[in-house]
Amino acid sequence: MEDLHPTQKVDRSAPAIDVRQLHKSYGDHEVLKGIDFSVEKGQVVCVIGPSGSGKSTLLRCVNRLEEPSSGQILVEGIDITDPDTELDKVRSRVGMVFQQFNLFPHMTVLRNLTIAQQRVKKRGRAEAEKIARENLAKVGLADKEGAYPGHLSGGQQQRVAIARALSMDPDMMLFDEPTSALDPELVGDVLDVMRKLAESGMTMMVVTHEMGFAREVGDKLVFMDGGVIVEEGSPVEVLTNPQHRRTQSFLSKVL
């Protein structure tokens, strides 16, 4: 296995994601105020909360698209806040799906799925295309490999984005409000793909507003507000019997 860090080694028995006392500030504004959070291997953890609660920032810190101000983030036992960590290699093992899809508009769907495989994973073109086609089939878009992203619906684009992330054979997937930019009738297809992925045993961290998905698919539900984790537990428990007043008030508005 390639080296992700000169001294630290991947520990497959460690939690997939282990966040310790994470703080993040923009200037004087503190967005994350000491987060302790973990995702076990194979677990699906959903993070909910009002906008501005810091849930997307937390998720983006996990592959360091945001630079943490202080604290530790361990991904499979490797501290990604350590400057010696080979960040690009860690990122290639952590799939990410964005609210705005972020497909590369100047490339075909197939090329979107193969470019990072070839550059980062050093796979040959034929192998990369074979893996890409398998993943396109998984998300039900095998017939769209020659299309450009601009010609696909939002739901199709998001499924392509999921297939793109899966083509890197990630150990875990991060979802940043994957259905928030979609028309209501397109949400179901994307959630179906995510549900199948969860059933296949994928480790997932999902920032979402889809309470139904969180209840049915999630192993753990985390409620964030004001930069702290207010409450966490089994989804059914948190959703039906919230202990904290802030959780109760948030759920009464969205359910």
Added chain:
Amino acid sequence: MTRRQRQRAIRMVLYAIFLALVVGLLFLVDWESVTRNFFMTEAFTGTWQDMVLTAAKNTILYTIAAFVGGFVLAMILVLMKLAPVAPFRWVATGYIELFRGLPALVVILFMGFGVPIAFGGWRPPGGIIGSGLTALMLVAGAYMAETLRAGIEAVPKGQSEAARSLGMNGVWTMSSIVMPQALRIVVPPLTNELVILLKDTSLLFVLGFAANQKELTSMARDFMVSGPSAGTATSLTFAALLYLAITLPLTQLVSWMERKQKRSR
């Protein structure tokens, strides 16, 4: 008067003013003199080989040379502006501000006459033309660098985030995700730069070229004092028409591309 009648009256007055101006012009202008000085037919037929095959060709060649050189320079400047080490950014910013702030003519005179004086007769390769083209390139590079920077900034941040999240490094992200999209965005403004550069090649006439090196403006100026159109300004009209024959299609192309981009967004 009702509102509608008032509007109609205003419109009639505007038409009347326009008509009066046109008629006045027709009567006031000495058309015979205009034709003789600006549109002498023999002059067109007598000079077209020099004007088109030499001068217009040179204008186009000089434009392309300065554009290609300026584009390469602009790319280097933009990469310097994105460099993680601050002094590179300072140099690039200083360069861009300096050359956007100077008149192109001053830079041409500096390169053509100032540099050889300062460096014991040394000048850029290509003699006096090389000097002039280097000057145009230095100026065009500064403008194009700003255009490229704007193009790169117009690519949504999510594009590079997606590439980085797949494990692609900064160089791959820039070269295969951000740059291709930025270049597509800057094709219309870069074509505008090309038109401006084409017109700026006329400034090179101050350097004084050999006959076969002359571009449109210097050639036209020669034909004002010699040849079949001597003593008239017909050669300037000819040059003007040739400039328009090149620039008008280009500016039309730019508006077509801009309309197309707006539709595809």
